[in-house]
Amino acid sequence: MSTIKEIQEEIIEDFSMLDGDMEMTINYLMELGETLPELPEDKRTEENIVKGCQSKVWLTAALENNGVKFEADSNTAITKGLVSLLVRVFSNQAPKDILDEEIFFPQQIGMNRFIGTQRSNGFAAMIKQMKLYALALSAQAVK
Amino acid sequence: MSTIVSSGLDIQKIRDMFPVLHQEVNGKPLIYFDNAATSQKPKSVIDALTGYYEGYNSNIHRGIHTLAEKATTAFEETRKRAQQFINSREAEEIIFTKGTTDSINLVASTFGRKFINEGDEIIITTMEHHSNIVPWQLLCEEKGAILKVIPINEAGEIIFEEYEKLLSEKTKLVSVVYASNSLGTVNPVEKIIAKAHEVGAKVLLDGAQAAAHIVLDVQKLNCDFLALSAHKAYGPTGTGILYGKREILEKIPPYQGGGEMIKDVSFNGTTYNDIPYKFEAGTPNIADVIAFKYAMDFIDELGKTNIAQHENDLLAYSTSQLQTVDGLKLVGTAQDKVSVSSFIVDGIHHFDLGMLLDAKGVAVRTGHHCTQPLMDNFCIEGTARASFAVYNTKAEIDVMVEGLHDIVKKYRK
Numbered sequence: 402m403s404t405i406k407e408i409q410e411e412i413i414e415d416f417s418m419l420d421g422d423m424e425m426t427i428n429y430l431m432e433l434g435e436t437l438p439e440l441p442e443d444k445r446t447e448e449n450i451v452k453g454c455q456s457k458v459w460l461t462a463a464l465e466n467n468g469v470k471f472e473a474d475s476n477t478a479i480t481k482g483l484v485s486l487l488v489r490v491f492s493n494q495a496p497k498d499i500l501d502e503e504i505f506f507p508q509q510i511g512m513n514r515f516i517g518t519q520r521s522n523g524f525a526a527m528i529k530q531m532k533l534y535a536l537a538l539s540a541q542a543v544k
Numbered sequence: 545m546s547t548i549v550s551s552g553l554d555i556q557k558i559r560d561m562f563p564v565l566h567q568e569v570n571g572k573p574l575i576y577f578d579n580a581a582t583s584q585k586p587k588s589v590i591d592a593l594t595g596y597y598e599g600y601n602s603n604i605h606r607g608i609h610t611l612a613e614k615a616t617t618a619f620e621e622t623r624k625r626a627q628q629f630i631n632s633r634e635a636e637e638i639i640f641t642k643g644t645t646d647s648i649n650l651v652a653s654t655f656g657r658k659f660i661n662e663g664d665e666i667i668i669t670t671m672e673h674h675s676n677i678v679p680w681q682l683l684c685e686e687k688g689a690i691l692k693v694i695p696i697n698e699a700g701e702i703i704f705e706e707y708e709k710l711l712s713e714k715t716k717l718v719s720v721v722y723a724s725n726s727l728g729t730v731n732p733v734e735k736i737i738a739k740a741h742e743v744g745a746k747v748l749l750d751g752a753q754a755a756a757h758i759v760l761d762v763q764k765l766n767c768d769f770l771a772l773s774a775h776k777a778y779g780p781t782g783t784g785i786l787y788g789k790r791e792i793l794e795k796i797p798p799y800q801g802g803g804e805m806i807k808d809v810s811f812n813g814t815t816y817n818d819i820p821y822k823f824e825a826g827t828p829n830i831a832d833v834i835a836f837k838y839a840m841d842f843i844d845e846l847g848k849t850n851i852a853q854h855e856n857d858l859l860a861y862s863t864s865q866l867q868t869v870d871g872l873k874l875v876g877t878a879q880d881k882v883s884v885s886s887f888i889v890d891g892i893h894h895f896d897l898g899m900l901l902d903a904k905g906v907a908v909r910t911g912h913h914c915t916q917p918l919m920d921n922f923c924i925e926g927t928a929r930a931s932f933a934v935y936n937t938k939a940e941i942d943v944m945v946e947g948l949h950d951i952v953k954k955y956r957k
Contacts, residue, residue, distance in 0.1 A: 423570040423903040431896070431955065456895050477893040478955065 409506040416510040430482030440474035462534035468493035499535035551853035572905025580931035592835035622837040644752040647771030647786035652679035662688035700727040700876040722754035727876025728884030779839030780832035855883035883932035
């Protein structure tokens with residue numbers, strides 16, 4: 402399995418092909434979002450909503466084979482694409498790695514330019530929430 | 545090609561006065577349709593701001609030196625200009641504030657605290673901006689007063705008979721929006737005011753959206769208060785006005801304590817200055833107030849009727865063109881509207897719509913537009929909103945509509 406660092410490098414490589422074109426980037430993000438399975442209705446609850454996002458983002462986490470399995474969804478297509486990137490980076494990784502590894506791909510793919518500060522804040526909130534889940538699950542993982 | 549439109553305005557010449565319009569965003573020419581949030585500023589306004597800081601920056605009112613005198617004169621010129629702009633009887637009835645929100649809060653904190661008591665009623669409409677809801681909720685909570693809401697119909701117009709039913713001798717204030725920021729609806733404010741006065745209630749008009757589009761005449765309207773922001777009317781951010789009738793302003797206590805609002809201060813007690821200074825504590829936003837005059841000059845030189853005619857043409861055009869977009873539904877279809885086109889597209893979230901339009905260089909606003917109860921009323925989370933100013937063109941609307949056709953074709957599920 403690729404490491405968190407390797408997956409981020411793959412994402413940077415993928416986005417570099419879009420050449421900074423905003424329409425193509427949005428299009429690509431929306432396509433990525435569509436690949437993320439829809440979250441079942443019973444997980445789209447108020448308590449699974451990530452606070453700090455402009456659009457609605459639901460995020461759940463569970464421990465499977467000592468890796469964290471993330472599931473996420475959003476009511477807007479672009480945000481769903483963004484969250485799919487984070488799911489790709491963190492899914493199945495060990496809680497400790499999720500907590501320790503640095504997230505550098507958003508800056509490298511020009512997230513600020515494409516998404517703007519309002520959504521970047523939401524993006525930071527998603528990362529924080531994923532790390533909080535990892536922290537909560539880390540106790541279970543070592544046992 | 546002639547750029548003169550039916551109202552006689554030369555739109556290209558007007559566009560040339562706005563430096564910000566001449567740029568590309570995301571590799572496309574900027575089309576600015578977010579005017580209901582804030583309009584762009586003509587060069588004359590920008591020059592007035594830099595002119596003040598470069599030429600005569602000085603604190604106003606109490607200085608005896610030349611720069612202070614010059615700054616004070618310019619500041620007070622705006623007050624006189626605002627008096628003409630809204631046709632108040634006296635310049636002293638114009639209070640400078642931070643903007644509409646601040647103006648409404650001023651009325652709630654002064655008039656509200658003094659004259660609204662337990663069991664009294666305040667009436668607003670369903671289409672109010674949060675700025676004209678929350679100050680009254682706070683006041684009602686503090687005083688045990690009651691907030692009543694005029695319902696609206698499907699088109700986004702108030703149901704007048706329902707308003708009449710809400711009015712009683714308990715009504716102390718009716719605070720309504722002149723033109724809705726989310727829907728564009730222009731409310732029948734003259735009738736609303738006359739009816740309120742019959743039961744002895746005072747009326748505050750939220751004129752934020754009206755200021756750039758509708759001729760304001762507070763004497764003809766006979767409103768008791770009018771609040772507006774400079775920045776929605778081609779002026780700078782951070783300043784606006786509150787108009788109040790002299791006899792009311794004289795009866796209500798000061799808003800904040802500090803410099804300029806006093807006559808004499810001693811530890812045994814303080815006497816307050818006359819209106820409007822009683823309500824203008826502290827160093828005001830001098831530069832922006834001074835520059836606001838040039839925004840009003842800009843509007844009146846073009847003529848509000850001419851501006852309105854051009855904007856109405858744009859609104860009619862956008863209303864018909866937007867309806868050619870598959871799955872698009874207009875939100876707010878009142879008979880009388882300012883130039884706001886709010887819409888949703890079936891199967892595409894408004895945030896995605898806004899981002900996709902931005903990628904095409906078209907700036908619209910998306911979300912609840914600070915009118916959440918109104919969105920709840922329509923059972924929607926928000927809309928995409930295109931709002932037009934005097935410098936916008938039908939060709940720009942064509943670009944937006946073509947963009948929407950393209951977006952719907954590619955992304956609609």
